Amino acid sequence: MNAEHTVRSFDEDLKTLVKAVLRMGGLAEAQLANAVQALVRRDSDLAGQVVAADARIDALEQEINDHAVRLLALRQPMAADLRAIIGALKISGDLERIGDYASNVGKRVLVLNQLPPARPVASIPGMSRLVRDILNDTLDAYGTQDLHKAVEAWSRDEEVDHLYTALFRELVSCMMEDARNISACSHLLFVAKNIERIGDHTTNVAENIHFLVSGTPLRAARPKGGGIGDTGDRL
Secondary structure (H helix, E strand, O other), X not given: OHHHHHHHHHHHHHHHHHHHHHHHHHHHHHHHHHHHHHHHHOOHHHHHHHHHHHHHHHXXXXXXXXXXXHXXXXXXXXXXXXXXXXXXXXXXXXXXXXXXXXXXXXXHHHHHOOOOOOHHHHHHHHHHHHHHHHHHHHHHHHHHOOHHHHHHHHHOHHHHXXXXXXXXXXXXXXXXXXXXXXHHHHHHHHHHXXXXXXXXXXXXXXXXXXXXXXXXXXXXXXXXXXXXOOOXXXX
């Protein structure tokens, strides 16, 4: 009886950990959506809310870390259970970075709203929607332990890179056409790069799901779309 109770309680502990990671992923996804909405609408209040809400994601990561450490110490898990706990730690780290990049977009919006509107803003929501779709599919794959869905999401990072490259060129052309566009377009370059970075961290999550479910790393070369140099914000 006691052994069965222990197993059941451990199972509940693991489910609680997964739910916390999924909740964190949902917050990160919402942060990206709100940041881009703030950009399109030139909504400084919403941008400020995105920046402030990053603390919620950070706090949830700490909660996940604390819970995972307790499980490692008290349960001494092995095999699939150990992968589940380590996977949650790694995935929450990537989700925290996704939240950081969404917050960076919010900070750029606050600056952009002090400048005249820039034409290439219209190209960013499409890139953001793609990244959010991939993130949503990746989180679904984590919640259902769906290996096939995780690999499908992983393979779509190339699409993000292609969109980023096209947007980069559009922004550079806009700056060359009129020097007055340089300031706004420079900030938009950072916005685009932050969104591209979110795509990279989503790919990391998919790779971790593959290892968590199968016990083997995803050994295929990571799909890349010939992206342009790193202009992303660093934290």
